[in-house]
Amino acid sequence: MDTAESATTVKKNSKFKQSLINFFTDLYKINQFILRFFREAFVPPFELKEIVRQCFEVGVRSFTLISVTGFIVGVIFTKQSRPSLSEFGAQSWLPSLVSIAIMRALAPLVTALIASGKVGSSIGAELGSMRVTEQIDAMEVSGTKPFKFLVCTRVIATTLTIPILSTYTGLIAILGGYLNVSQNEGTSWSTFIQQVFEPLTFVDFVASLIKSIVFGFTIGIVGCYQGYNSTKGTEGVGKAANGAVVTAMFLVFIEEVIIVQITSWFR
């Protein structure tokens, strides 16, 4: 091995070492951020007015997109599943299949992904811009607690609102599925609904709810973390918004796998 080659190897090793250190440093910082949330969120004074305002913001920001997406998911999923079931003459199972797929997986996942893009990026950009324009510092020096007012309220709002939006997405998707089934199989509303709820168990509803709560918390905390710790001026704001979306989406998929694995033990 000549000198140049050995220098390149050393450089690569030190770069890898630095990346590893940065990764664990970030992990530690995120951990501290989450712990701080739990330390401050449940101690008075509670910013109830701001929490309600943020819930409204989260709901309104995603409502239209979630309505359209939920409906399309229901229609498309039903339409795409029909040929496979037809091969076995089992089209009558369509409502059950749609309900299981939507309630167990699609509704929380689709809602979380849309909220990551719409709400997560917005939180990241908003807090990032407040950080770089010293608005957060201004709150701090005026004797108020910016973490409580900005972070805790937003994380609580996403944690409360995403499950509601997820339930709504599920209902809209089922409505989409019904329209498709009734058009093709002529199934009545009452028969469809009966078949929709028949295969669903208590565990399905609880698992779906827990999933949505976890997703909501993740979207809120990631968006806030990225924005609150934003640096480097306007470039940092863009990075915070982008980082909020990418990280939240990635974590949502990881959490989906873990929660599905855990809930499968209870079935």
Added chain:
Amino acid sequence: MKKTKTQADHSNPVISIRGLKKAFEDYAVLRGIDLDLYQGENLVVLGRSGTGKSVLIKIISGLLKPDAGEITVLGHNMEQINEKELQELRVRIGFSFQNSALYDSMTVRKNLEFPLVRNRKGITRAEIDNSVETVLDAVGLSQTINQMPSELSGGQRKRIGIARTLILNPEIMLYDEPTAGLDPITCIEINDLINEVQQRYNTSSIIITHDLTCAKQTGDRIAMLLDGQFQRTGTFDEVFDTDDSRVKPFFDYNFIH
């Protein structure tokens, strides 16, 4: 308002700093600062960009931690202070940011109410309205009460920023580049406002600037920050009565160009 000579109480420093050091990575910004701010005086900290002027007041307000040195603010040692005490102390210190740092999502009224409702428990609606109107009147911008920050000019934003700090009746005011980015006429108005605040609210102030007109109009005492230390301190004339090659160009540029 014309600057009138203020009688500062030199037996009573409201801020006392000894041996303050602060570095960012390998670059030492502050290299052993000693400073006293006396009750009722306006102290101007002059220096070029990047010399650590803003870092100094951020350390005083607890936004940054020093690497070494002792800082006493209103009798509190900043190193020994706990979070609750720091929060209480901050209410007694007003901080006017370089870019005003108004909350974009709130109207002027909400901006002014924000620190008040969070620091004065049990305050009534009438008291809040009264305080808001008083400080807006003090900065001469009563008509902007329902406007958003984005609808204000640079000078108006500065004034509202100052009003937001005044609403808590601070004992100390920290101004970070109060005239930066403003036209000369607005600069004079802001300088007058700083003097008015000093007299009306009986505040002691540190004014960070590189604008010599601002320094001359507002400062009872000037401290020149060079190479991480205060090289010259005194009245405006005392500070610039020198042949020091690091100080002279500063004066010449401001008053010749």
